[in-house]
Structures are given as C-alpha cells and as structure tokens.
Amino acid sequence: MAKKIKFEDNLSKLGNIVTELEKGDIPLEKAVELYGEGLKLSAECRKQLDEACLKITEVNGTAPENE
Secondary structure, three states: OOOOOOHHHHHHHHHHHHHHHHHOOOOHHHHHHHHHHHHHHHHHHHHHHHHHHHHHHHHHOOOOOOO
16 A cells, blocks of 8 residues: 655645746656646545645544535
C-alpha cells in the first residue's frame, strides 16, 4: 500500500513547481511535465482538504456546505 503524503508536503511541492514555472527559463517539454505534476498535486491537495472538512463537520455535527 502506498504511503499517504502529508498535505503540507504536497503543498510545498506544488509551490516549488509554481516557482519553477514562473521563472520561465525551462524548456517547454519540462514545463508541460511540471504543469501535469502540478495538476495532480493540486487535485490531491483538494481531496485532502475535502476529507479534512468532512471530518470537521462530522465532529461538529453539522452538514458540509456546498460550494
């Protein structure tokens, strides 16, 4: 079973990718690769945030708000 990566680690990796892409001095192929990795990390972060929100609402006994 794969080890679950912490939210903070995913967010840090995503930040590093954004910084690298913003520099604009990398080859297009590498930029596309980093962009794809960033999308995956972003989706994983969103999933982790949704799971945390669900846990909080369960503890509080309230229904989650729809966005």
